[in-house]
Amino acid sequence: MVDPATGIAGVKVIMDLLKLATEKLKGPKPDVPGALTLIGQTQQHLDQLRSHNFELERQLLKAERENFELQKSQQQNDAWERAQALYELKVVYGKTRLYVPKDGADRQLCPKCFESDHKEITLQGGISGFATCPVCKGSYQVRQRTQ
Numbered sequence: 470m471v472d473p474a475t476g477i478a479g480v481k482v483i484m485d486l487l488k489l490a491t492e493k494l495k496g497p498k499p500d501v502p503g504a505l506t507l508i509g510q511t512q513q514h515l516d517q518l519r520s521h522n523f524e525l526e527r528q529l530l531k532a533e534r535e536n537f538e539l540q541k542s543q544q545q546n547d548a549w550e551r552a553q554a555l556y557e558l559k560v561v562y563g564k565t566r567l568y569v570p571k572d573g574a575d576r577q578l579c580p581k582c583f584e585s586d587h588k589e590i591t592l593q594g595g596i597s598g599f600a601t602c603p604v605c606k607g608s609y610q611v612r613q614r615t616q
């Protein structure tokens with residue numbers, strides 16, 4: 470894990486080296502070899518800083534991805550909580566327990582899809598006594614079997 474403070478410290482080192490190099494070039498007898506040495510050191514620090522920034526960018530992208538996934542997960546949890554508040558598990562026939570809307574609407578949800586996948590899939594059919602999930606094909610007895 471790269472620390473952003475290391476990069477800031479690196480920038481200060483580079484600025485100090487350039488300041489020293491500038492000082493060496495001032496005056497009646499400029500120290501050109503000394504200034505070039507300092508400029509060479511500056512370039513090394515710049516290379517380190519570039520690698521450091523690349524690593525920081527990589528970490529930032531990773532953190533952004535993780536944040537996105539967490540937000541998505543939170544939204545799914547919120548949606549699931551809202552959905553759970555809309556339905557109740559009720560005995561519809563015999564031992565058949567299905568999720569039905571609390572508002573009294575005449576439909577039943579597939580309990581497997583609702584509980585396992587958090588999907589509100591309305592069971593279909595039921596005239597023959599059995600209603601079927603169009604997604605998982607689960608079949609549930611919802612009334613007395615007709616002849």
Ligand SMILES: [Zn+2]
Binds near residue numbers: 603
């Ligand atoms: Zn289902």
